[in-house]
Amino acid sequence: MNIKKSIRYLLCVLSGLILAAGWSDFHTGYAAFFGLIPLLLLAEHYRVQTGRVNAPSVFFFSWLGFFIFNLVSTWWIWHSSEAGAIMAIVFNSLFMAIVFWLYYVISRRMGLRTGLWSLVILWLGFEYLHTNWDLSWPWLTLGNAMSGNIRFIQWYEYTGVFGGSLWILIINIFLFLAIRHSLTGEKKNATRWFTASAIMLLIPVSISAILYHQYEEKGDKxxxxxxxxxxxxYNEKFDGMPVAEQLIRFTQLAGEKISDSVNFVVGPETQLPGGMWEESLTEHPHFRFLLDFIKKYPRLTLVTGMSSYREFLPGEPLTPTARKFRDGDGYYESYNTALCFDTAGKPMLYHKSKLVLGVEIMPFPETLGFLGELAIDLGGTSGGLGHSKEPIVFSERSGRFRPAPVICYESVYGEYVTGYIRRGANLIFVITNDGWWGNTPGHRQHLRLSSLRAIETRRSVARSANTGISCFINQRGDIMDPTEYWVPAAVKGTLQANEELTFYVKYGDYIGRAASLLSILVLLYYFSMRLMRRKIM
Structure with missing residues (x-):
């Protein structure tokens, strides 16, 4: 297999564009089934050459392909932060290229079959690591590509998104092998791999179709x-419009839809943006204003977002994100907070725990906590925030409905959301502020990820976005009653509160954990074999 240099660049561009199509607004997640094939063909071109390793060339071309993938999929980050966009796109491409480069060197030394198995294991291990370390950015986890094609992936309730990544990787490899055999004239083997690809595609899709059409919503309404x-x-939320005026708009919109039978009103992230001290929260006039509003409806519970502060008590251990008072000796911490209270006026609080890198937290705060001052200020509470140690579940007075308060970026993390469900949540409330990105694919991609959380947990979702899109999502992941973007609105709906636990809720990202362990073993085996060969030589 010999590929001209100009074609090699074309293959990189093609791979990046096909992968990016999975995150488009056209619900073409199935494009990811073909996205790695051009890069695999390129790597095979170098692998079969004798006497030359060509690892740097493979690394460069794979990085270029993944750079295009990241750029086309997440360029919208630029709207909120130029530096953040550059870091996310460049470094995420680099991490992906390292994984692909490892596949190449392993396949070069140990054969194509071993290399392809290692690609599946190392990629899944990388995705799991990238979901759970301080430089986390799991937006482009391959399984997320299917968020716009929920009828294909109802089985995510058993596997989570890593099951989707595994599916996509296997189909890419099967199709690559089919094309490889076609190019070398091995028609019989090519037919076998094309057939295997079709089976691997159709069986999960068929299972999903059955699950989708047979599923019935569960739980109290x-x-x-x-x-x-x-x-x-940018221009009103944090300094252009008085908070009192914002609350009047909020209550007027809510009042148009509320009746005596409504159980919850859900507001967006940082609905109370000014920064309120938690110790005296119930005395704050903005809290009292909202309390007076919901007292008109005895059954009503309000869940919304706020920026808050908490002062450390004398002798209390300080966290890496503690801040010193400028005019005193004490310390305090800032939070992006979800607030819940009913007509009794006793607040429940949860502090966002999956924080946005570079805006709400800097990496490795235990050792690099001083970098919190460099965090990008997008208004509200930013720069080295505190967080809750574990998910906290809210509840209305009767205890019958128990929502999980998922704040913005947290909705990207499937296993984290399962922590709410294991603690008793039977609904999911996503509160977010997606206006930072403008009317770009970013806020629509974010919306579709909530559908994945609904399928994985079989929990209905109510989503309040400050600037849109707000909606309801049923337990099958169907988006219902979506609002228009950048339009003041309120919508009323009925959701069912499921109590059952899915396999994924019980066991989480078991595929990612297994792949991480196997990745270590693969790398140990590869490097030990290299050392042994060097000693023999």
Whole structure:
């Protein structure tokens, strides 16, 4: 197999564009089944050459392909942070290229079959690591590509998104082998691999279709009003519009939909943006304003977002994100907070735990905590935030409905959301502020990820976005009653509160954990074999 240099560049571009199509607004997640094939053909071109390793060339071309993938899929980050976009796109491409380069060197030394197995294991291990370390950015986990094609992936309730990544990797490899045999004239083997690819595609899709059409919504019914205030995060939210005026807009929109039968009103992230001290929260006039509003409806519970502070008590251990008072000796911590209270006025609080890198937290705060001052300020509470140690489940007065308060970026993390469910949550409330990215694919990609959380947990979702899109999502992942983007709105819907636990809720990212362990073994085996060969030589 010999590929001209100009074609090699074309293959890189093609791979990046096909992969990126999985994150487009056209619901073409199935494009990911073909996205790695051009890069695999390119690597095979170098692998079969005798006497030359060509690892640097493979690394460069794979990085270029993954750079295009990241650029086309997540260019919208630039709207909120130029530096953040550059870091996310360049470094995420680099991490992906390292994995692909490892596949190449292993296949070069140990054969194509071993190399392809190692690619599956190392890629899944990388995705799991990239979901759980301080430089986490799992937005482009391959399984997320299917978020717009929920009828194909109802079995995510058993596997989570890593099952989707495994599926996509296997189909890419099978099709690559089919094309490889076709190019070398081995028609019989090519037919076998094309057939295997079709089977591997159709069986999961068929299972999903059965699950989708046979699934029945479970649980007691809750009436919920979701409010979308539509306050510009750049020019109004944090300094252009008085908080009192923002609250009036919020309550007017909610009041248009509320009735005596409504159980919850859900507001967006940082609906209360000014920064409120948690010790005196119930005395704050903004809290009292909202409390007076919901007292008109005895059954009502309000869940919304706020920026908050908490002062450390004398002698209390300080966290890496503790801040010193400028005019005193004490310390305090800032939070991006979810707030819940009913007509009794006793607040429940949860502090966002999956924080946005570079905005709400800097990496490795235990050793690099001083970098918190360099965090990008997008308004509200930013720069080295504190967090809750574990997911906290809210509840209305009767205890019948128990929502998981998922704040913005947390909805990207499937296993983290299962922590709420294991603690008793029977609904999911996503509160977010997606206006930072403008009317780009970013906020629509974020919306579709909530459908994955609904399928994985079989929990209904109420989603309140400050600037849109707000909606309801049923337990099959169907998006219902979506609002328009950048339009003030409130929608009322009925969701069912499921109590059953899915296989994925019980066992989480078991595929990713297994792949991480196997990745270590693969790398140990590869490097030990290299050492043994050097000693023999």
């Amino acid at each position: 809750a009436e919920i009003v979701v409010v979308q205030p539509n306050i510009d995060p």
